[in-house]
Every structure is written in C-alpha cells, then in structure tokens.
Amino acid sequence: MIWRPFTQEKIAPPPVKIIRGDGAYLISKNGDRYLDMISSWFVNAHGHSHLEIAEAIYEQAKTLEHVIFTKFSHDPAEKLVNGLKLLLPPTLNKYFFSDNGSTSVEIAAKMAYQYFKNIGEKNRNIFLSLDGGYHGDTFGAMSLSGVDSIYHSTFSQLFFKTVTIDVPEYYDGVEDIEQKETEIIERLDRTLTDLGDKICALVVEPLLQGAFGMRLYRTQFLERLVNKVREYGTLIIFDEVMTGFYRTGKMFAMNHTNVLPDFICLSKALSGGFLPLALTITSEKVYDAFLSDDKSKAFLHGHSYTANPIACAAACKSLEIFGKKETVAKIEEIVKFHKSHDIPKALKRRSIGIITAFDVSSEEEANFITDRAWENGIFIRPLGKTLYLFPPYCVRNDDLVRTYDVINKYL
Ligand SMILES: Cc1ncc(COP(=O)(O)O)c(C=O)c1O
Known part of the structure; x- marks a missing residue:
C-alpha cells in the first residue's frame, strides 16, 4: 500500500x-x-x-540517461548553466546541482556554515529566518522553517539554532505597513547588536512566503532586511524554489529588488515541472573559500542523481519555452x-x-x-x-x- x-x-x-x-x-x-x-x-x-519537453526527455534518455557527476560532465548540464547564466546577475556564477527544493536549501545552509569555518570565523553557528517561512522537510530545511507548524513541531528539539524575524504581512487594505516594517527592523537591530557576529546566514523566501500561507511582504522590507544583516557580515540565501521562473511576474523574485543574495536556490519549475532537479547557485567569494590543499575544506556533499542529464534536458527545453x-x-x-x-x-x-x-x-x-x-x-x-x-x-x-x-x- x-x-x-x-x-x-x-x-x-x-x-x-x-x-x-x-x-x-x-x-x-x-x-x-x-x-x-x-x-x-x-x-x-x-x-x-x-510535448516539446516530453520529446527533449525522450531524445536525452536515448542518448545518456545518467552518469556520476564527479569525474564526468555532460552537455545538458553545461547548456543549462549557460542558459541560466544569461538570466542571473554575474556575481551568482557557481552552480551546484541536486534534486529537490529542500536539498537545495540544505546545501546553501551547509555551504554558508562551512564558508565561515573555512575562513576561520568559527563562532557563526546561528541562522536567521523569517517567521512562517517554509524551506522544505529535511532537518536543515525544517530548522530554517517556522517551528510552530504542525508539519515540523514534532521534530523541533532536533533543530539547529535559528532566530526568527517577524514578517510585516502585506495585503489589500493593510494599514501602517511602513511603521510595522520599521518596528521589525529595529527589533532585528537589537538582536544583531547581541548576536551579529554569531550569525552565519539569513534565509528567506523573497517577497512571497508560500507553503505556510501565501504571505506577501514588500520589496522595501526585503531590501531593508538584507541591508541590515549585511552590516554584520552575514550571508544571504534567497530560496526561490517556489518564486523562481516568473511566479512573481519576473524571472526571479529578486529581480523586483535592488539587493542581491549570496545564494539562490532553484527547483520545481526549473525542469518545467517534469523531473526532480535543483540548483544552489552562489558566488565566487563563497566558492573560493572552499579551495584548498586540505581536502576537508572542500564541500563534501552530493547525491546519486546530481545533475541527471534527462532532468537537465527537460530544464533546457523549459528555459527555451520561457524565452x-x-x-x-x-x-x-x-x-x-x-x-x-x-x-x-x-x-x-x-x-x-x-x-x-x-x-x-x-x-x-x-x-x-x-x-x-x-x-x-x-x-x-x-x-x-x-x-x-x-x-x-x-x-x-x-x-x-x-x-x-x-x-x-x-x-
Ligand atoms: C520555498 C520553498 N522551498 C523549498 C521547498 C521544498 O521543496 P521540495 O518539496 O522539492 O523539497 C518548497 C516546497 O514547497 C518551497 O515552497
């Protein structure tokens, strides 16, 4: 059953x-x-x-269905990265493949955490996230999501340390929104005065929090939030698993703002919705911190289906349709x-x-x-x-x- x-x-x-x-x-x-x-x-x-995506999948399956993505690379993955490169800001240029949304966030969190270990800032062990966020159902993703939900609260004792920030909900007819945003930023400022140098990354669903209630917040708030936490050297993770690929009217939700993250997580519509595929995309700055003669400083993480060629072929065709x-x-x-x-x-x-x-x-x-x-x-x-x-x-x-x-x- x-x-x-x-x-x-x-x-x-x-x-x-x-x-x-x-x-x-x-x-x-x-x-x-x-x-x-x-x-x-x-x-x-x-x-x-x-049909076009189905045919792209069929053609790829006849050619190469899968190959281990350590020693080998392949056209569908490279073509997909080249296509996305044209849509993303040039600072986001290191692409790490996986196969679902939760994992793409988990990977961003692990990379952010290890980044600080690798550069010698060993006390940054706390994450910041938004109240009512949803980043998936693996332990890391749950730790970063709202602990009050019936989906996750059973496991909350096992979560890593996350400080949650209130969200100034925006909707038709809302009153005093600027005042509410200012109060939240002021409270955050006080938290950061105490904890700023212990925080490793802020994780948000930009502009729209999906699975816990389709809550919207304003671009102005997101920009103030990002600028505030950046003052403390914190890395920024935009989880665009749901918002990516025109869901907010632009290719990515971050395209509505004047701020850029250090990581963007993509999945769901990445493959047009045909096959499991995900990407965690980060910057040269983060990537460089993992380069070393010491193997333990590498990002020792991977999944069997990393960059599956058939899923990448579906994603390439989907990008073509978006074009x-x-x-x-x-x-x-x-x-x-x-x-x-x-x-x-x-x-x-x-x-x-x-x-x-x-x-x-x-x-x-x-x-x-x-x-x-x-x-x-x-x-x-x-x-x-x-x-x-x-x-x-x-x-x-x-x-x-x-x-x-x-x-x-x-x-
Ligand atoms: C914003 C966001 N992040 C992560 C996830 C988790 O993705 P998946 O279900 O592919 O693990 C979801 C799923 O709804 C999501 O909406």
Whole structure:
C-alpha cells in the first residue's frame, strides 16, 4: 500500500487515479477533467505533458540517461548553466546541482556554515529566518522553517539554532505597513547588536512566503532586511524554489529588488515541472573559500542523481519555452487577470505575479470552497484558512473566469 505525503491516512479519502495530463488539466481514470489551479504544488510551469519537453526527455534518455557527476560532465548540464547564466546577475556564477527544493536549501545552509569555518570565523553557528517561512522537510530545511507548524513541531528539539524575524504581512487594505516594517527592523537591530557576529546566514523566501500561507511582504522590507544583516557580515540565501521562473511576474523574485543574495536556490519549475532537479547557485567569494590543499575544506556533499542529464534536458527545453514571446505574454495576461478581477468577500487579498491568495473566516470555510471547486472540476488546496490560485502558464482565460465565478458564488 502507498503511504502518501502530508496525509492523515486514517481519515483521508482514497486518491483519485490520474492517467493523463493535458495542459492545465489532469484527467482521471473515470474520464473526469480537473483544472490544476495549484500547478501540482507549484511545480508544473508550462502545462502537463508538454510535448516539446516530453520529446527533449525522450531524445536525452536515448542518448545518456545518467552518469556520476564527479569525474564526468555532460552537455545538458553545461547548456543549462549557460542558459541560466544569461538570466542571473554575474556575481551568482557557481552552480551546484541536486534534486529537490529542500536539498537545495540544505546545501546553501551547509555551504554558508562551512564558508565561515573555512575562513576561520568559527563562532557563526546561528541562522536567521523569517517567521512562517517554509524551506522544505529535511532537518536543515525544517530548522530554517517556522517551528510552530504542525508539519515540523514534532521534530523541533532536533533543530539547529535559528532566530526568527517577524514578517510585516502585506495585503489589500493593510494599514501602517511602513511603521510595522520599521518596528521589525529595529527589533532585528537589537538582536544583531547581541548576536551579529554569531550569525552565519539569513534565509528567506523573497517577497512571497508560500507553503505556510501565501504571505506577501514588500520589496522595501526585503531590501531593508538584507541591508541590515549585511552590516554584520552575514550571508544571504534567497530560496526561490517556489518564486523562481516568473511566479512573481519576473524571472526571479529578486529581480523586483535592488539587493542581491549570496545564494539562490532553484527547483520545481526549473525542469518545467517534469523531473526532480535543483540548483544552489552562489558566488565566487563563497566558492573560493572552499579551495584548498586540505581536502576537508572542500564541500563534501552530493547525491546519486546530481545533475541527471534527462532532468537537465527537460530544464533546457523549459528555459527555451520561457524565452518565447508567447510565454511571457501569457504570463502577463494572468498577472493582469488577477489584478482586474475582484473577490469581494475575500479577506486579506494579496496578489503577486501569477499568484493570488486570500483568507476566509475559518478552515471549515476554506475546505467548503475547496470541495465546491472540486465538484466543479477545479483542483485547489487550502493552506489553513488561506486559499490561493497558482495556475500553470498555459491556463486559458475562460478557465480563470470559471474559477473566480465558483469562488465568488460559494464564498
Ligand atoms: C520555498 C520553498 N522551498 C523549498 C521547498 C521544498 O521543496 P521540495 O518539496 O522539492 O523539497 C518548497 C516546497 O514547497 C518551497 O515552497
């Protein structure tokens, strides 16, 4: 029997068997069609079973399916790095492959920690993170996420030391946002006066905190935060596992800001949502600190499927699709749609890029709306009392209209 993720198997209904994907739709064994309005956990970018990506995967599988990535390299990995290089700031130029989002963050945290050990700053053992962040389910990623969640609190005694910073939530109609941001930065300043030289890295989901509630905060706050912690020599990790690849309307969330991280973590839409693949990208400064005649100063970390050629081939094709005018035009259409369509009874409505989210009065109400959507062939998944829409970029306008209609009818 299969044991599903994030599922209380005692009460959950049996899974729906999906036999096919078709653009924004999933098709069940019974022939029912479900509009995937959360891109299957923020993964699928260009639509399910996209033919060009499927063909790229087939071609690569016939040529080279996998090879150990220590002694060997291969075209798909090199082509992917060359493609991403054109999209990323030139300071982020060292690419470390792995195969899922949690691990890409885990790797950034380990690199940041070891960086300070390697340069002789041995007391930097504490991380900074944002309250309500989510960075994955491995121990390092959990340590950096919010300990209060039911997903992680069972394990909290095993976490490494992390200081969490409050988040000034931004939504339609929020009041005194600048004041709230200033108070948080002032509190952080006091913490840093005591602990600044013990902090190794700040980890954030830039602008949008996803899995713990689709919470938005302002560019201005992110910039103040980064500039403040930089005063103490701390490294900055941007976890763009969810926000990367146009989810916020720009290629990366960091492109909305005037600050740059020392690490960016990418996964999910990196391969177009087809195969597990992740990257932790860092700077020459960090990389150089690992160069030594002493082998123990190297980054002694790796995974069996590091830089899998088939996953890299999917990612190269996905990047090519992102490069097309039609893709960007479609993304802009979705952004405009959210901006111009009201959900009058929504609480704390917030939208960024192709994502819109809002709260309802209770978890029961969120579940009620989710069930009505399901009956109408629309798949959404609440986060507590938050509902959100996160469509693949191929979603049609009439599907968006239908989704808003169903939400507005039952809310
Ligand atoms: C921002 C962020 N980081 C990390 C992860 C973990 O990624 P994965 O589920 O691939 O381990 C997620 C997953 O939702 C995420 O949203």
